[in-house]
Amino acid sequence: MARIVMKFGGTSMAGIERIRHVADLVKREAERGNQVAVVVSAMAGETDRLVQLCREASSLYDRREYDVVVASGEQVTSGLLAITLQGMGVNARSYMGWQLPIHTSTAHAAALIDRIDAKVLEKIFDDGGVAVIPGFQGVTEEGHVTTLGRGGSDTSAVAIAAAVKADRCDIYTDVDGVYTTDPRIVPRARKLPIVTYEEMLELASVGAKVLQTRSVGLAMRENMPIQVLSSFDDRPGTMVVGDDAIEDKTMERQLITGIAYDKNEARITLTELPDRPGTVAAIFTPLAEANINVDMIVQSTPRAGERADLTFTVPKAALAHTTDVLEKIKDEIGYQDLLANTNVCKVSVVGVGMRTNAGVAAQMFQALAARGINILAITTSEIKVTVLIDEEYTELAVRVLHTAYGLDAEEEAAE
Ligand code: ADP
Ligand code: ASP
Ligand code: MG
Secondary structure, eight states: OOEEEEEEOTTTTSSHHHHHHHHHHHHHHHHTTOEEEEEEOOOTTHHHHHHHHHHHHOTTOOHHHHHHHHTHHHHHHHHHHHHHHHHTTOOEEEOOTTTTTEEEOSOTTSOOEEEEOOHHHHHHHHTTOEEEEETTEEEOTTSOEEEOOTTTHHHHHHHHHHHTTOSEEEEEESSSSOBSSOTTTOTTOOBOSEEEHHHHHHHHHTTOTTSOHHHHHHHHHHTOOEEEEESSOOOOOEEEEOGGGOOOGGGGGOSOOEEEEEOOEEEEEEEEEOOSTTHHHHHHHHHHHTTOOOOOEEEOOOOTTOOEEEEEEEEGGGHHHHHHHHHHTHHHHTOSOEEEEOOEEEEEEEOGGGGGOTTHHHHHHHHHHHTTOOOOEEEEETTEEEEEEEGGGHHHHHHHHHHHTTOOOSSOOOO
């Protein structure tokens, strides 16, 4: 008997017919004699719709109320799945984040899970029941509903798996595994049968949204094996595991694991900043206090006595809050203009082989230059190179790089 947490994404939960299919998969797993807890997302498109309603109500919406609104999508699907399972004779019940409870920080819209009380779940397992838990949501010590940031149901699932010491966390989605890049834009992307936490963490952090980054970081810390698989077919998926679990050490010779892109960032430039100690701190401290995640940062190097320009990226969803914070501190900082551009995309090449191989970045810049794609900003880490480009070149850039690093499969990936 194994203990398994099964998580179903938005496409898998989109409508009663699909929920019925999910219920079949859950029942099948339970009938194999396994203990099962289920984590669900809202129906595909529902969270976007709820976010849009908040924006229409006010562009500078209160994040606590935003959480009240957007957490509701998962409440609906967890109730519907529990009803469907009960109809099939499965002893299922839904448990909201506040009922378990899933305790989180107070950072509304981007809350961190502090701890999950496993007592309720252990009791359900003992009674042979199936708990259906809405992903994405939690509760603060004061009892306010929180959400974990977009794509957060993956993190809910891994956190619950860790809390109940599950044998595995199965993430069911609309593709049958982790690919060398998004198979929806590169049909020749290759499925990775196995990928390390470290590589998956980098891929996710630069946009491979098949798993939320935080879920991979948590799985790595807890050494929780994740399986990514499709709820629509029975093909084997991708195992995300620790380095030590990989027996085929030839993987080490693979230079590049994959290419990822992220269209969710906006570029901000502050022009003519005073070149003195403390300027950058005075900009980023209030942004951090407002819980705004800054990603790429590039500063021009001014000649003596001149002023500097500072460019950085923030999530598009945080743009209104960011400009609001920056406008309030304009006089204190003394910048000239605030320029915002949402038509940008981050494209990244990831691979542990980069540590020992020179020339990966140069190859990337050459491949992009050959197609006339201009680079707006660059960042690197030990195992990734990221460039910021004009959004309209995203698909072209990803395809060109996928080919340039020899990642194309012979055959197109099956749908
Ligand atoms: P869910 O609703 O199940 O959480 P998501 O939309 O969050 O699903 O994530 C699945 C999507 O991730 C796929 O449909 C695919 O387009 C995208 N994706 C991006 N990069 C990759 C990758 N490297 N491998 C697989 N899927 C990827
Ligand atoms: N429904 C949430 C979202 O769309 C959480 C999730 O599906 O993971 O971001
Ligand atoms: Mg997702």
